[in-house]
Amino acid sequence: YNERARLIRKLPGPEDSFILGNGPAVMLSSVEVMKLARKLAQENSGIYRLWMYPVAAVNIYNPEDIETIVSSMKYNEKSQIYRLLKPWLGDGLLLSKGQKWQQRRKILTPTFHFNILKQFCEVISENTQRFVENLKEVSGRPIDVVPVISEFTLNSICETAMGTNLTEYDKTAASAYKEAIHNLGYIFYQRFIKIYYFFDFIFNLSPLSKKQDGYLKTVHSFTKKVIDERSAYIEKHGIKIPDENDDDDTYVYKSKKKTAMLDVLLSARKEGHISDTGVQEEVDTFMFEGHDTTAGGLTYCFMLLANHKEAQDKILEELKEILGDDKRPITMEDLPKMKYLERCIKESLRLFPPVHFISRSLNETVTLSNYKIPAGTFCHIHIYDLHRRADLFKNPTSFDPDRFLPENSVGRHPYAYIPFSAGPRNCIGQKFAMMEMKIAVAEVLREFELQPVTRPSDIRMIADAVFRNEGPVEVTFVKRQ
Numbered sequence: 001y002n003e004r005a006r007l008i009r010k011l012p013g014p015e016d017s018f019i020l021g022n023g024p025a026v027m028l029s030s031v032e033v034m035k036l037a038r039k040l041a042q043e044n045s046g047i048y049r050l051w052m053y054p055v056a057a058v059n060i061y062n063p064e065d066i067e068t069i070v071s072s073m074k075y076n077e078k079s080q081i082y083r084l085l086k087p088w089l090g091d092g093l094l095l096s097k098g099q100k101w102q103q104r105r106k107i108l109t110p111t112f113h114f115n116i117l118k119q120f121c122e123v124i125s126e127n128t129q130r131f132v133e134n135l136k137e138v139s140g141r142p143i144d145v146v147p148v149i150s151e152f153t154l155n156s157i158c159e160t161a162m163g164t165n166l167t168e169y170d171k172t173a174a175s176a177y178k179e180a181i182h183n184l185g186y187i188f189y190q191r192f193i194k195i196y197y198f199f200d201f202i203f204n205l206s207p208l209s210k211k212q213d214g215y216l217k218t219v220h221s222f223t224k225k226v227i228d229e230r231s232a233y234i235e236k237h238g239i240k241i242p243d244e245n246d247d248d249d250t251y252v253y254k255s256k257k258k259t260a261m262l263d264v265l266l267s268a269r270k271e272g273h274i275s276d277t278g279v280q281e282e283v284d285t286f287m288f289e290g291h292d293t294t295a296g297g298l299t300y301c302f303m304l305l306a307n308h309k310e311a312q313d314k315i316l317e318e319l320k321e322i323l324g325d326d327k328r329p330i331t332m333e334d335l336p337k338m339k340y341l342e343r344c345i346k347e348s349l350r351l352f353p354p355v356h357f358i359s360r361s362l363n364e365t366v367t368l369s370n371y372k373i374p375a376g377t378f379c380h381i382h383i384y385d386l387h388r389r390a391d392l393f394k395n396p397t398s399f400d401p402d403r404f405l406p407e408n409s410v411g412r413h414p415y416a417y418i419p420f421s422a423g424p425r426n427c428i429g430q431k432f433a434m435m436e437m438k439i440a441v442a443e444v445l446r447e448f449e450l451q452p453v454t455r456p457s458d459i460r461m462i463a464d465a466v467f468r469n470e471g472p473v474e475v476t477f478v479k480r481q
């Protein structure tokens, strides 16, 4: 009943109870809580409030308010929800704030420069060949694409950014790492919806906390091994840090070990700009953000293409125009020519955004949709609901890549489509992600026709840090003659 609460109360929102607010109403199963979020988005028109006990959250899914928040440095501090990821990712780029974030972003931004990505393209292409070979073994049978794709994207981020080839690695360690990440996501969600787990002193006494410790140990020892291995390699062979101004020939990663990001971090560590812990935090952040997100992007893209044969045919036609009958691998120069394929990927990121929800802590009062929102409020941005607004995307649930044709995008609000977020805290890896997804989809379609098993309407979103389906996402890959 204080001034802040009176302001929040002016916002539309579901009925709440005294002190508990909407807390009990969101204590639902992982699927039901997501359904509730979609229902609230349907019932409101771009903004609504929720009380999680005494904590107020403003939920937005309209481009104007999202622009106000994400385009400004004033509101770029992540909300308390991300605190739940802290034991895992520490002060890595995703979670850090203030000067630490600025300094780390400055160190890491050049590692995604075009010239460096160009070297990565070759590695990803080789990796895709292995992925395609694995798919040949299951050709003609429906398979759950989630595990095979996440293996591919984990291999790709490890080999490019970290210089570690997982195929030469202990396979059990890599799969234990992936499983631990999955389980950490589940614990993250439990702590999010069950208020008592939100408080460390209660959570630390729970059996879930013991489990989390075990998963963290698995994840951290895996990433530490990656760092130690690379450090030992550099100790022996020296290091050449790629410079964004270098021309292509000055740093050709023709050695077996190719990397950029981790080398840059290790070099910054040598110069005293980042500590051992700092390096580990960034490696944890990039290994997670760099593989689970692109895995989600590819999963739903394959599922949608399987359900839209006409789109597959058009992609193939485009590839034929670019590559002719040449069987050579795809290169960096080919990628900008794959315009239709790019639209298909964009459309699948619209319908199934791998990062469907982000959240900020409002440290200053802000006006959103003519409501004054007091400092101290959480601001949840629902990318999923934004992308499915009928006033921004005609027939929003239908798969229509051509809605991204320049002529069909005229007049669309620049913040209507933000799978990689936007503004100063946007995704640092978006070019890497688009490159990886384009290569993977193109190479797979050259070899296979995708046939539908899971339908878009079968997808039951579960609450997690990244978009996941309740069950498998199945596709049949049929080898082309």
Ligand code: HEM
Binding pocket: 078, 093, 094, 095, 105, 157, 285, 286, 289, 290, 291, 293, 294, 297, 353, 354, 355, 358, 359, 418, 419, 420, 421, 424, 425, 426, 427, 428, 429, 430, 432, 433
């Ligand atoms: C389809 C793939 C991807 C999607 C949809 C995606 C989406 C996003 C989004 C929405 C954010 C903003 C998060 C927030 O505000 O809380 C973000 C941040 C971030 N992403 Fe990505 N991402 C993808 C791939 C990648 C890749 C491949 C990497 C690394 C190689 C990466 C690294 C990061 C990092 C480090 C941040 C934090 C940036 C900062 O706060 O300065 N992402 N991503």
